[in-house]
Amino acid sequence: MHLLFSSIKKLLFFLFALAIISSCKNNKTENTKSEATAVSQNSASLFKKYNLDKIKLPAGFKIEVYAETPDARSLCVSPNGTLFVGTRSKKVYAITDENHDGKADKVYVIASGLNVPNGVAFKDGSLYIGTISTIYRLDSIESRLDNPPAPVVVYDKYPSDTHHGPKFIAFGPDNKLYVPVGAPCNICIPEPPHGTITRINADGSGFEIYATGIRNSVGFAWNPTNKELWFTDNGRDELGDDIPSDELNTAPKAGMNFGYPYCHEGDILDPEFGKGKSCLDYTPPVKKLGAHVASLGMRFYTGNMFPADYKNAIFIAEHGSWNRSTLVGYRVVVAKMNSNGSFTDPVPFAEGWLQNVTNVNGRPVDVQVLADGSLLVSDDYKGAVYRISYKAL
Numbered sequence: 181m182h183l184l185f186s187s188i189k190k191l192l193f194f195l196f197a198l199a200i201i202s203s204c205k206n207n208k209t210e211n212t213k214s215e216a217t218a219v220s221q222n223s224a225s226l227f228k229k230y231n232l233d234k235i236k237l238p239a240g241f242k243i244e245v246y247a248e249t250p251d252a253r254s255l256c257v258s259p260n261g262t263l264f265v266g267t268r269s270k271k272v273y274a275i276t277d278e279n280h281d282g283k284a285d286k287v288y289v290i291a292s293g294l295n296v297p298n299g300v301a302f303k304d305g306s307l308y309i310g311t312i313s314t315i316y317r318l319d320s321i322e323s324r325l326d327n328p329p330a331p332v333v334v335y336d337k338y339p340s341d342t343h344h345g346p347k348f349i350a351f352g353p354d355n356k357l358y359v360p361v362g363a364p365c366n367i368c369i370p371e372p373p374h375g376t377i378t379r380i381n382a383d384g385s386g387f388e389i390y391a392t393g394i395r396n397s398v399g400f401a402w403n404p405t406n407k408e409l410w411f412t413d414n415g416r417d418e419l420g421d422d423i424p425s426d427e428l429n430t431a432p433k434a435g436m437n438f439g440y441p442y443c444h445e446g447d448i449l450d451p452e453f454g455k456g457k458s459c460l461d462y463t464p465p466v467k468k469l470g471a472h473v474a475s476l477g478m479r480f481y482t483g484n485m486f487p488a489d490y491k492n493a494i495f496i497a498e499h500g501s502w503n504r505s506t507l508v509g510y511r512v513v514v515a516k517m518n519s520n521g522s523f524t525d526p527v528p529f530a531e532g533w534l535q536n537v538t539n540v541n542g543r544p545v546d547v548q549v550l551a552d553g554s555l556l557v558s559d560d561y562k563g564a565v566y567r568i569s570y571k572a573l
C-alpha cells in the first residue's frame with residue numbers, strides 16, 4: 181500500500197514538473213513547425229456536430245461549418261482569400277480554400293506559444309498579430325503556411341494587464357494599425373493608454389492615442405462610404421441586468437472622448453465616478469446595443485451575395501452575457517444602412533446559439549465578409565468558423 185502511495189506521489193511530482201517545464205517553454209515565441217489539418221468535407225456531419233439546425237436565419241440564408249478551429253476569435257482575410265484566426269490561447273491559425281468552392285480545405289497552425297494572440301490584421305503580405313502587450317508580424321506568410329517564420333516584434337510597449345487585455349486589431353484607411361487598450365477593471369479611472377483606442381504605423385513607430393473614454397472595444401471597422409471608424413464598446417457590470425447598454429460608436433476624427441468611466445451609454449452617469457460630471461461632455465453612442473450582450477466583432481457588409489438592402493449593413497457578433505441573471509446575446513445582429521447613410525436599429529440576423537436560459541450552443545466573437553459575399557462567424561465556445569451564404573428562393 182505504502183509502495184503504491186509513494187509511486188503515485190512520484191508520478192504526480194513528475195507530472196507537476198513536466199507541466200512547469202512545458203508552461204515555461206510556452207511563454208516564449210517559437211518557430212512553428214508545419215502542422216496542417218485537412219478540413220472534413222462531410223458538411224452534413226459537421227452541421228450536425230455543431231447543432232447548426234438550431235440556428236435561425238432570414239429566408240434564403242444558410243449556415244454551414246467552414247472549418248473547425250479551437251478557440252476561434254478575431255478573423256481577417258488576405259486579398260488572396262487566406263483566412264487568419266486569432267485565439268485567446270497561444271496559437272494563430274490560417275485557413276485556406278484551395279479550390280475556391282466556399283469550403284475550407286486546410287487549417288494551418290502558423291504561430292504558437294504567444295500570449296493571447298486574439299488580434300489579426302493583414303497588410304502587404306504580412307500578418308500582424310496582436311497579443312496582450314506586443315504586436316508581432318509574420319512576413320510573406322502566405323507562401324510559407326506550412327513552414328511559418330518566427331514572429332518579428334513590431335511594437336512591445338502595450339500594457340501587460342490581462343483584464344480586458346485581449347486585443348482586436350485592424351488597419352485603417354490611413355494605413356495605420358489600430359489597437360485598443362481596455363480598462364484593466366470593471367470600473368475605474370484608467371491610466372492612459374488604458375481605456376483608449378491607439379494607433380501605430382505599420383513599422384511600429386508613431387504611437388498615439390486616437391480616442392478615449394472607452395471601456396473595452398473588441399471590434400471595429402471603417403464605414404466603406406466615408407471611411408469613418410465605427411467600434412463596439414462593452415458596458416460596465418454590476419449596475420443591474422438592464423443597464424448600461426453596450427455601445428456602437430463612431431469616431432470620425434482623433435481626440436474624441438466616449439465617456440467611460442464617467443458616463444455610460446450616453447445618458448447614465450456612473451454612480452461613483454459620474455459625480456460632478458455631465459454626459460453632455462462626452463460623445464454618445466450612435467446605437468445602444470443592449471446590456472451585457474457583449475458586442476464584440478463588427479463589419480460592414482461590402483459583399484454582393486446578400487440581398488441589396490444589406491449593402492453596407494453593420495453585422496455585430498454578440499458573445500453573450502456571463503453575469504446577467506438571464507443569459508442574453510449569443511447571436512449576430514444586423515443594422516442596415518438607410519438611404520441617407522444612417523443605420524436602422526440592430527435586429528437579430530443569426531440566433532439559436534442560446535437555446536434556453538442555460539443551454540449555450542456557441543458564442544459568436546467576430547464576423548468577416550469573404551470575397552464571394554458570404555459572411556464568416558467565429559465561435560470560441562465550440563471552436564469553429566461558420567459560413568453564412570444566401571441564395572434567392
Ligand SMILES: [Ca+2]
Binds near residue numbers: 278279281282284285
Ligand atoms: Ca475548398
Ligand SMILES: [Ca+2]
Binds near residue numbers: 446
Ligand atoms: Ca461610452
